[in-house]
Amino acid sequence: MxxxxxxxxxxxxxxxxxxxxxxxxxxxxxxxxxxxxxxxxxxxxxxxxxxxxxxxxxxxxxxxxxxxxxxxxxxxxxxxxxxxxxxxxxxxxxxxxxxxxxxxxxxxxxxxxxxxxxxxxxxxxxxxxxxxxxxxxxxxxxxxxxxxxxxxxxxxTSGASLHHRGYRTATNIAPINEVLAAGMLLLSGWDGRSDFLDPMCGSGTILAEAAMIACNVPANINRKEFAFEKWKDWDNELFDMIVNSLLKKTREFHYAIVGYDKAPSAVMKAKDNIRNANLEDYVKIYERNFFDTQKENNGPLHMVFNPPYGERLDIQLERFYRELGDTLKNSYPNTNAWFITANLEALKYVGLKPSRKIKLFNGSLEARLVKYEMYEGSRKAKFQQ
The missing domain is CATH 3.30.2130.30 (VC0802-like)
Incomplete structure (x- = not known):
């Protein structure tokens, strides 16, 4: 052409x-x-x-x-x-x-x-x-x-970086970049065909991106402006036509997308951001400490999250990551759990063997996106069926 x-x-x-x-x-x-x-x-x-x-x-x-x-x-x-x-x-x-x-x-x-x-x-x-x-x-x-x-x-053509989606007005101490969140979800194979949990959801970015992927909502539909709108050849009619054609391809979602955070302030911010993104029909957020929770049903669960690293949030790393591993092992069977960490030492304390490790960067920090597969019963039993 x-x-x-x-x-x-x-x-x-x-x-x-x-x-x-x-x-x-x-x-x-x-x-x-x-x-x-x-x-x-x-x-x-x-x-x-x-x-x-x-x-x-x-x-x-x-x-x-x-x-x-x-x-x-x-x-x-x-x-x-x-x-x-x-x-x-x-x-x-x-x-x-x-x-x-x-x-x-x-x-x-x-x-x-x-x-x-x-x-x-x-x-x-x-x-x-x-x-x-x-x-x-x-x-x-x-x-x-x-x-x-x-x-x-x-x-x-874009102007401000495209991670500025337009829905996030409230953030916590260490919010994850929206493009990083979306990329983690796509690398994890998230396709909207199971229940989803972000057990440490912070300001709700991963939840919003997960819901937009599940419903095929265009990533930047809530954005206020793009640089090309000021260009000499700007075609408003064509732009509206493209928006409408993309919105026609959105789809319904029939599973649960849930977020937990133990901080009441984070839960409030996350709910605000989900509302701004017009996704409150698809996402539910609760004030809970993940380490005190259990999986809510028997079906497969897809989990993606961004736990604190100790870079900007003060935590006891060894104890935190050990509890994380114990909670996954004891309370979350039939779950694919993915999380990102820039603290590669901390992974030793999880006490589980990751089935995948993908090198990424969170800002300037070299990080790993890791996957832990939690089987129903033992792993051995899984392969003897």
Whole structure:
């Protein structure tokens, strides 16, 4: 299709394959996973759709130019080769986000400043006027990436990171990023075909993402704005059409999604966020200490959670993780339990052997997403049936 163009979806380390799968399922062309990114092709409508529907993307970039930059002059000249009046008027605003991995350029701030000068000078020379920089609500967000001598210039179609879903207004001390939560759920194989429990739900992020996956609700349907809404070629009618087509694909969910937290303040915040996401019909939250609970029915249970690490929350790690393992072993048969931890030492105290370990990052912390399979009766009996 001649209207298709190249795009890049940025993501976290470890999510490249699931993001590629999401893109393929949405209908993207020429999907290729990279490192912390997936490249693909689509048209303008697909660009809107990707921003609305992708659960594991942090940003969608639209590359517009590539050139070699090995000093200040070549950088300035390369940026000036783009006709910026295609994307912005002299009375509008822009901002530049620069990332630099190069021997020729040491500081991303310096690169951003040089690129800004090139754009401003182009307008001043042509029109006598110049656009200004607005770091908070620009009309155009430009992404510059320099790797060695390659300079890639892209338009940021998303604006604020796509983990800002729009439903979370209340958070606790250590909230989990929404994209990280969605990625953990997809890696765990959560598909909405069993009961679900987050036994330490905090502000409810994993619960909200689990419910949206189960009901096929677009991840960013509650978001207030995307960067492309300020573009010259913004098509409101097309956007509404894409929203409606995505909402037609939502589905009913016939199991229970439940969250526990022992802190009353967390329970209140989680309920607020679930209400903001319009998911209160699907999610129930209770004030309970997981270590005092038991599985509520005999069917299979899918569990995904983010226990405290001792990084920002003060806990007695050894005792906490030992209790966690004991509770799973004694009280939660027929359960697949997944959790993330950045404290790799703490896993020794769980007293159970994980059947899977996946390397991820929670912010700057290297973490593991681990899976514990709790069988009905003993594991041995399971395989003798």
């Amino acid at each position: 001649e209207n298709n163009f190249a795009m890049v979806a940025k993501t976290f380390f470890g999510f490249e394959e699931i993001l590629a799968k999401e893109l393929q399922q949405l209908g993207a062309q020429r999907v290729e996973p990279g490192v912390r990114m997936v490249s693909f092709f689509g048209d303008k409508g697909f660009m809107y759709k990707a921003n609305l529907a992708l659960r594991t993307a942090l940003k969608i970039l639209k590359p517009i130019h590539k050139f070699r930059a090995f000093n200040e002059a070549s950088l300035y000249k390369g940026i000036q080769m783009i006709d910026w009046s295609e994307f912005i008027d002299a009375n509008q605003t822009f901002v530049i986000d620069a990332t630099v991995h190069s021997d020729h350029f040491k500081h991303s701030e310096f690169v951003a400043q040089k690129c800004k000068d090139a754009i401003v000078d182009q307008f001043r020379n042509k029109t006598g006027q110049r656009p200004s920089v607005d770091k908070n609500h620009p009309d155009l967000r430009i992404n510059i990436h320099i790797g060695r001598e390659d300079c890639n210039v892209s338009l940021d």
